[in-house]
Amino acid sequence: MCEANVYLIDKEGKEQLILESVDKVIPSEEGVLLENIFSQRKTVKAKIKEMALVDHRIVLEDL
Amino acid sequence: MCEANVYLIDKEGKEQLILESVDKVIPSEEGVLLENIFSQRKTVKAKIKEMALVDHRIVLEDL
Numbered sequence: 540m541c542e543a544n545v546y547l548i549d550k551e552g553k554e555q556l557i558l559e560s561v562d563k564v565i566p567s568e569e570g571v572l573l574e575n576i577f578s579q580r581k582t583v584k585a586k587i588k589e590m591a592l593v594d595h596r597i598v599l600e601d602l
Numbered sequence: 603m604c605e606a607n608v609y610l611i612d613k614e615g616k617e618q619l620i621l622e623s624v625d626k627v628i629p630s631e632e633g634v635l636l637e638n639i640f641s642q643r644k645t646v647k648a649k650i651k652e653m654a655l656v657d658h659r660i661v662l663e664d665l
Contacts, residue, residue: 541604541655564653576656587650590627592604593639 542576543595547585550601557583557599564597571599605639606658610648613664620646620662627660634662 542560549555558581563574570584585599605623612618621644626637633647648662 541606541658543604543655562654562656564650564655566650587627587629591625592606592627592655593625595604 540576541592541595543590543592543597545573545583545597545599547583547599547601548588554598557581561597570602603639604655604658606653606655606660608636608646608660608662610646610662610664611651617661620644624660633665 542562544559545557545561546554547557558573558575560575561573562576565572570582573581584602586602588598588600590597605625607622608620608624609617610620621636621638623638624636625639628635633645636644647665651661651663653660
């Protein structure tokens with residue numbers, strides 16, 4: 540499976556794991572909607588900073 | 603491998619394949635930088651509309 544782990548990076552550069560095994564990522568004006576393969580959903584007030592899919596890694600940063 | 607194919611959707615809803623086997627996706631003010639597993643790079647004047655990683659699918663839309 541090709542899901543990714545989603546991390547939120549703060550202003551000091553520290554990363555926090557937000558949601559594992561994420562399949563769907565939908566950005567919007569209010570933030571980013573995440574849905575993982577277990578149908579868990581989270582909306583994070585952030586934007587996408589970078590994604591490295593081969594490393595299963597998506598990094599968000601505060602809006 | 604868990605790379606994805608990146609499509610650009612136009613205002614009529616038609617999709618065009620932009621780059622295959624994409625590993626890295628980095629959004630910026632000017633658009634989205636894509637890099638695939640063959641080190642090919644493309645910058646597209648677009649924003650991320652949605653991603654479905656299990657389907658290896660990223661959809662961009664015009665800025």
